[in-house]
Amino acid sequence: MSDINDDNHPQHDIGCLQAIEAFYAYLDGELDDPESIAGFEHHLSHCRSCFSRTEMEQALTARIRTSVRRESPALLRARVRRLIDKF
Amino acid sequence: MTDDDRKSFFSTRVEESIDALYGVAVRLVGRGSEAEDLVAETVARAWSAFDSLQDRARFRPWIFRILHNCFISDYRKRSVRPVETPYVEEPDSDDLGTFLNQQPDDFLVWWSNPERAFFNGLLAEQLQSAVDALPDAFRTTVILVNVEGFTYDEAAEVLGVPAGTVRSRMKRGRTLLQKALWEQAKSAGFSAAEEQ
Numbered sequence: 001m002s003d004i005n006d007d008n009h010p011q012h013d014i015g016c017l018q019a020i021e022a023f024y025a026y027l028d029g030e031l032d033d034p035e036s037i038a039g040f041e042h043h044l045s046h047c048r049s050c051f052s053r054t055e056m057e058q059a060l061t062a063r064i065r066t067s068v069r070r071e072s073p074a075l076l077r078a079r080v081r082r083l084i085d086k087f
Numbered sequence: 088m089t090d091d092d093r094k095s096f097f098s099t100r101v102e103e104s105i106d107a108l109y110g111v112a113v114r115l116v117g118r119g120s121e122a123e124d125l126v127a128e129t130v131a132r133a134w135s136a137f138d139s140l141q142d143r144a145r146f147r148p149w150i151f152r153i154l155h156n157c158f159i160s161d162y163r164k165r166s167v168r169p170v171e172t173p174y175v176e177e178p179d180s181d182d183l184g185t186f187l188n189q190q191p192d193d194f195l196v197w198w199s200n201p202e203r204a205f206f207n208g209l210l211a212e213q214l215q216s217a218v219d220a221l222p223d224a225f226r227t228t229v230i231l232v233n234v235e236g237f238t239y240d241e242a243a244e245v246l247g248v249p250a251g252t253v254r255s256r257m258k259r260g261r262t263l264l265q266k267a268l269w270e271q272a273k274s275a276g277f278s279a280a281e282e283q
Contacts, residue, residue, distance in 0.1 A: 024257060068114070068214065069106075073123065079127055084097065
């Protein structure tokens with residue numbers, strides 16, 4: 001971490017250590033307190049290290065989502081429909 | 088709700104979830120008929136237990152929990168996936184930061200340099216294989232949250248663990264994924280990674 005709590009951060013900034021605490025909750029949509037979200041996003045707006053980290057994690061998550069997600073085979077969908085018809 | 092209404096509700100919700108059910112099944116047991124059998128058996132079990140579903144808004148985590156239980160009870164032993172060494176669950180703590188957080192500067196040099204092209208050029212197969220290489224608990228958690236969009240609470244309900252465990256598994260799962268991709272970068276000869 002190159003700039004943890006460095007002097008360039010304004011006093012009200014949460015700093016890198018607190019940003020890291022909130023990092024994955026933010027990325028996973030688990031940070032539901034508006035004040036915490038605003039504080040995290042404010043930190044990102046002027047911390048290149050945390051901004052790059054967030055950008056990389058978001059890109060990686062998006063790539064994983066598109067690479068791993070798959071459509072079910074038509075034969076399975078037909079099989080399940082037949083199964084439900086018999087219920 | 089009439090029997091027809093129940094069946095219609097059930098059918099619609101299954102249809103909405105079937106791609107995701109199949110996607111998770113594939114990551115649990117591997118491709119092929121085993122994954123399809125697991126989904127079909129999950130649907131049959133879900134219908135049998137449908138009256139136990141009190142809050143129908145919770146249908147999605149409920150049916151995924153049935154899928155997961157079905158996998159644990161009947162499929163894991165005969166899965167085509169290689170047998171893995173049991174992974175000891177570690178407590179949620181500050182030292183469970185991701186690889187990225189543990190070695191940020193070097194990784195960010197790698198990320199911000201032209202080597203970033205490596206990441207952008209990763210094939211779907213490489214990402215899939217990195218996900219598949221995760222131990223069961225982390226793979227399932229990462230897929231539920233990152234791929235299928237479950238909240239931590241919903242994933243916890245599916246897996247039958249506390250939400251804090253989901254949080255720690257997400258951190259650890261991400262760390263393992265990043266390490267795997269880092270190793271791929273080193274193998275591909277990217278300089279920033281080679282210096283590690």
